[in-house]
Amino acid sequence: MMANLINNNDQLNLSSDCENCFGLCCTALPFAQSADFALNKDGGDPCPNLQADFRCGIHRNLRQKGFRGCAVYECFGAGQHVSQVTYEGNDWRDHPAAAKEMFEVFPIMQQLHEMLYFLNEALSLEEAKSIHKDLQAALDETKSLTYLSPKSILDLNIQSHRMAVNELLLRTSEYVRAKAGQKKKKNQKNKNHKIGRGSDLIGANLRGENLRGANLRGALLIAADLRDSDMRLTDLIGADFRDADIRGADLTESIFLTQPQMNSAKGDRNTKLPGTLRVPDHWFENGR
Template sequence: MNNDSIPGHLRADCENCYGLCCVALPYAKSADFAFDKDGGDPCPNLQADYRCGIHHDLREKGFRGCAVYECFGAGQKVSQDAYHANDWRDHPALAEEMFAVFPVMQQLHEMLYYLNEAIHVKAAQPIQADLQIAIEKTESLTNLNPASLLDLDVPGHRAMVNDLLLRTSEFVRAKVKKKNQRMKIGRGIDMIGAKLKGADLQGADLRGAFLIAADLRGSNMRMTDLIGADLRDADLSGANLLGSIFLTQVQVNSAKGDRKTQLPPALKTPEHWQ
């Protein structure tokens, strides 16, 4: 995957959003958030211009969760298209519905993000036509009116998309001949705090794996499927993730690493990595 494989509208554009993630979504006081907030309540850090007052200091101020959140462009889609640039402050009657529509749109845009990555994976050429149909169908859903969006069977559509993403993963990983078959790893596995320094994880299925605070320094993670993997505080220093699939910038931002960590070309080295 390269930088051009993901369309711009699937990347957050906060300049054209009415701070929806800062209002619509709830969060609980934890290591990721400094205090509790109910869904629909504006965060106290949200300014009149819909910008975050502590954006550059989120981690230091106790809002690490905000620093790793990604709407995949749903914010500007809801703000500018679904509600025709009518914001919730000037049109309070729209607020409740707008806040309910936002997470639906976020899920659709997340699916589009992964589908657009999959269709650019050479190994997935046998299902390229199916991927294109899924992209077009999902795009059409994002253009529905708010009431129709709220009536969508999102889990049903996600199941169809997920099947294609699984098949893409299988095509990619089938090309990797594992040298080490002894490690019992797989989808959704709990590897919180695991000692995996220098491990050969090439071609592994790590979908939804819990890798929180895992030591992955110097590990070989080429051609791994990392969709939904929890990499919070995982140490990726010196790890090789080239060729890994379905890894997002949010996941990378939540992890630790250094300048020797090799990331897919579409992803940037986080500023907080040393």
């Protein structure tokens, strides 16, 4: 039964397919001039790099051109779903009357697809087998919401739905992290930093730290030194890895880790990632 669930869930389209999207992330979302973006842009305004065919004119050089934020963004398949399913292939340029609504639907759809991504992962974990029925029900319900009409999507109480899904993901996390056992509690003591959910670990020196089985949900790991750290069985949902140094770190068996998180970090050929994630190309720049 578990294998059937996983096979069915694998059919979900939960990664971006820009070829079938109307450049929604490049248009609907705002961004501010910063280290991640070279300029200011209001939501609803097309990025100046967006071409007539909805492709990015500097896609191959986003980091070099000052658009690092774009290089680490992932819609989890929401862009093409809104473009091809919700609006049946009718783009906002040819149908300007629908543009504003489409741009408002997109970020809600992105949240739904992100939930699908995490529920799909939770269903693949043997440790959460006892709640697979609940996880599958949540996945089915969430998937059904993605097929609602634009008006119904805008009327969704997305926060309430996220809370219900998050409760299941928390239970999944507890089951997985329990594998780390009592040794986890003993080895996670750090005299300089509090290690836990939502911890502020910006710039923290955690090199070689045993973080196995830690709850780092929403932790701020910006520019943290995590070289050679053990992050197996660690819950990393929502953790901010921008410029975190994870060279030599072991993240195998970590849960709820996403490709955008790794794209924002600094790793090398000795960094161990879960099999579902790929090594970002920029890790090998400058001879890493």
